[in-house]
Amino acid sequence: MKHEFNPMFSLVGRVFLASVFIPAGFSKFFNFQGTVGYITAQQFPLPELAAAAAVLIEILAGILLLIGLRTKTAAGVLAAFTLVASLGFHKFWAVAPDQAYIQQLMFFKNVGLAGGLLMIASLGGGAWTMDAWRAQRKANNMA
Secondary structure, X not given: OOOOOOHHHHHHHXXXXXXXXXXXXXXHHHOHHHHHHHHHHOOOOOHHHHHHHHHHHHHHHHHHHHHOOOHHHHHHHHHHHHHXXXXXXXXXXXXXXXXXXXXXXXXXXXXXXXXXXXXXXXXXXXXXXXXXXXXXXXXXXXX
8 A cells, every 4th residue: 555645734734733832842931930830830740850851842842843854753752742741731530620621621632632743753754854855865965
């Protein structure tokens, strides 16, 4: 069975996914103490380190995903990050009933994002990526 991927859809999908992470990372960076406070309130261990890691992962891996450089790795890191964040911050099973619906919604939205990211981690980012450009350049130099 031959798989055909539309490079435009792959690019747009990467842009949409990256648009979740890059602004969130910058928001955490510019409100770092608020981020640390939120992480502390959630009783997550090492809140300063967790906040710094979140900023770094969301911005760096988000940009790599956007431009398609080390796309599979970036998508895998973002998928793992998203699942950890979901389990740590959207515990719909452990909140008051009036908060459970929104937390459940956020949890499963993140699970869906992680699913899309895992598909990219498996299949790659498409033809319109820095990865594809570098591979083509390498192939041309070897010919």
